[in-house]
Amino acid sequence: MIVAGIGCRPDITTDALLSLVQRVSAGHSLARLAAPVFRKGEPSISALAKILGVELVWISAQDMAERQVECETHSAVAFEKTGFSSVAEACALAGAGSKSRLLIARQSNRDVTCALAISSDRTRIENG
Template sequence: MTRIVAAGLGCRRDCPGAEIAALVRLALDEAGLAPGDLAGLFAPAFKQGEAGLTAAAVLLGVPLVLMPETAMKEAEPRAVTRSERVVALTGLGSVAETAALAGAGPRSRLLRARIASAHATCALAVSE
């Protein structure tokens, strides 16, 4: 079975793609991975139309996959970060972590818990 490394993302509206891509590269570097190890960028479906996410996927040369709410909710118990502010806004404890875990599959685990830049968050998960 092929290992899936997923970058889960959250961002504020109109976050620049370059900022998101730089954050993903930082997370990969901190996890000891190369950009070529990445299967894709994963974000919640409610972020559809967010130009910065699309731009980051182009910059990194990977697909952007929008995850349905059900997949995000199923992955949520495996997340390690919980923000009450994020819960109030999205219904999820951590958008980036749950997106990464959902993207990497039902038996995935976090490689890198959520990190943040000024306008985005990123977490990495790997399939088991």
């Protein structure tokens, strides 16, 4: 199972989310979208899951905290604003389950980040 984890600023548009998620997930079959619970009020995230036709899971702060050590990229700005230095990667990892690993590290657009994680034992693919 492949999961796209996202991070975003408040009031993000569905188009901004869709653009990055489609770019990052090109060539992969997404099963799930994972987003931080502190963005649960963002209607664009739910809209994105519907457009993509995937399950949406909300990742708790505790689950994100537990996966921070496995994240490959870290942002001081994200930490300042959310308390987490890696939102998209932590969400992807937590959303894909306890034995997951990153498939594609965090990629970003202006106001959105996206990472992919996989729950099987496939090897990591570098994003070129």
